[in-house]
Amino acid sequence: MLLSTFYALLANLVSESTFLGEVVLGMAEGGTSTKSDPVLSTVLQWIAENHAYSTVLFLPFFSLSSLIAFKKYRYNFFEHFVINAYITGQQAVIYSFFVLVQYIGNINLYYYPLISLCLSIGFAFWTFTQLFSPAGKISSFLRTLMAYILCYMIILAFFVIGFIIHLV
Numbered sequence: 604m605l606l607s608t609f610y611a612l613l614a615n616l617v618s619e620s621t622f623l624g625e626v627v628l629g630m631a632e633g634g635t636s637t638k639s640d641p642v643l644s645t646v647l648q649w650i651a652e653n654h655a656y657s658t659v660l661f662l663p664f665f666s667l668s669s670l671i672a673f674k675k676y677r678y679n680f681f682e683h684f685v686i687n688a689y690i691t692g693q694q695a696v697i698y699s700f701f702v703l704v705q706y707i708g709n710i711n712l713y714y715y716p717l718i719s720l721c722l723s724i725g726f727a728f729w730t731f732t733q734l735f736s737p738a739g740k741i742s743s744f745l746r747t748l749m750a751y752i753l754c755y756m757i758i759l760a761f762f763v764i765g766f767i768i769h770l771v
Contacts, residue, residue, distance in 0.1 A: 642769055658695075662687055664757050665750075672750035673735055690730050694723035724751075 650657045666683040678686075701719035705711075731750070732743040 646765075658691055661758065662691060664761075665691070665754050668754035668757060669731070669747075669750040671753060672746045673731070676735055676738075686730070686734065690727045693726055693730075697723045697726060727751075 650660075662684060665687040666680060669687060670678070670680055670683045673683075698719050701715070701722075705715060728744060728747050731747040732740050735743045735746070738746070
């Protein structure tokens with residue numbers, strides 16, 4: 604959480620938005636349903652503006668999805684939580700580095716944030732591949748991919764359930 608807070612603070616100091624903030628604000632502004640529903644728009648706005656808290660809120664989802672994807676290795680939920688906290692912290696370091704380089708080097712490329720995103724996701728894949736190397740690199744890669752897809756499905760399911768509850 605400390606590294607995510609550092610990244611969010613650094614991004615705010617150099618007048619850059621965080622990658623999570625850009626994605627969530629794009630969802631809030633792009634969807635027609637969010638324009639008609641102020642509660643969903645407010646939730647998405649809060650997620651975009653509170654990077655460190657959002658990271659902590661999403662960690663259990665990442666941990667649950669990696670627990671399911673790597674179930675046969677018999678790590679428990681809290682061990683997966685620690686693994687994902689480590690990965691998230693290192694990803695914050697990667698994002699912070701790119702924010703600093705972008706600010707110092709006055710780089711304004713359209714695809715520049717995509718480079719840091721690919722490196723941070725690549726780091727997660729590398730970490731899981733190294734940690735679960737007895738399964739083989741291809742198996743670990745596919746399980747990590749499954750964990751990412753499952754995580755986003757779980758988060759989406761929570762948003763849909765919350766939206767349905769709000770409508771009722």
